[in-house]
Amino acid sequence: MFEQQETAGRKGRRRGFTLVELLVVIAVLGLLMGILLPVLSKAREQGNRVHCMSNLKQLTIVWKMYAADNKGQLCPPEMVLIGIPDSNDDSTQERQIESGALWLYTQDLKVYKCRSDREDRLCSYATSCAMGGECDESLRYFKTLDDLWRPGDKMVFIDAGGQGPAETGFCPIHFVGKTVKWGGACDLMTARHSRGCNLSFADNHCEYWKWNQKTLKLLSGEISQQQASQDNPDLHRMAGLLKGRIF
Numbered sequence: 001m002f003e004q005q006e007t008a009g010r011k012g013r014r015r016g017f018t019l020v021e022l023l024v025v026i027a028v029l030g031l032l033m034g035i036l037l038p039v040l041s042k043a044r045e046q047g048n049r050v051h052c053m054s055n056l057k058q059l060t061i062v063w064k065m066y067a068a069d070n071k072g073q074l075c076p077p078e079m080v081l082i083g084i085p086d087s088n089d090d091s092t093q094e095r096q097i098e099s100g101a102l103w104l105y106t107q108d109l110k111v112y113k114c115r116s117d118r119e120d121r122l123c124s125y126a127t128s129c130a131m132g133g134e135c136d137e138s139l140r141y142f143k144t145l146d147d148l149w150r151p152g153d154k155m156v157f158i159d160a161g162g163q164g165p166a167e168t169g170f171c172p173i174h175f176v177g178k179t180v181k182w183g184g185a186c187d188l189m190t191a192r193h194s195r196g197c198n199l200s201f202a203d204n205h206c207e208y209w210k211w212n213q214k215t216l217k218l219l220s221g222e223i224s225q226q227q228a229s230q231d232n233p234d235l236h237r238m239a240g241l242l243k244g245r246i247f
Contacts, residue, residue, distance in 0.1 A: 074132030077169030129169025151202035
């Protein structure tokens with residue numbers, strides 16, 4: 001009888017984890033987290049990039065609606081997204097956007113903000129200076145929708161950086177005769193989407209552009225604009241987006 005009680009007692013006791021087993025479990029969990037976190041981070045960024053493209057597509061559609069309602073005339077780029085002087089105050093930023101040319105058609109502040117933009121601002125985008133701009137009249141930037149040639153090659157909005165991307169037209173290059181170089185507005189360029197950015201085009205499609213190493217070094221301040229201009233395919237690709245009626 002005593003043997004039966006002893007056996008039942010042994011069966012009733014629960015066996016706990018040893019220290020070695022606990023360490024193995026912790027190591028396995030750490031390994032799994034190390035594998036999963038980059039995957040989850042990448043998936044989240046891809047989702048942010050898609051959401052950003054959706055914003056740009058909506059803005060491009062209403063940008064064309066504004067022009068259609070104004071006899072084809074393109075709004076100056078600095079007035080497209082905001083309409084009053086800049087401020088870091090959220091309430092003032094709201095009023096800026098609500099006084100911009102596109103607010104009548106959008107009525108949603110979320111359309112103006114990229115989820116990957118960590119800066120304290122409500123507007124993450126900039127308008128191409130080629131669309132109604134006046135920063136260099138010799139380039140004969142587009143003034144009306146009818147001026148646009150090959151709209152699928154002409155950028156309208158870009159996922160931008162800088163202190164106030166919506167305040168001025170986006171034009172980080174300048175032409176010297178037939179030579180193109182990076183210009184003074186490179187601070188508006190961003191690589192927040194996996195070393196690249198999103199752009200929208202006048203035919204309503206959007207693209208994701210990934211910068212090469214030379215351009216990334218320019219954006220990080222490792223090399224000068226002059227160094228980054230030498231044999232840089234990104235520079236000439238950007239020039240193609242910003243060429244006006246003279247070309």
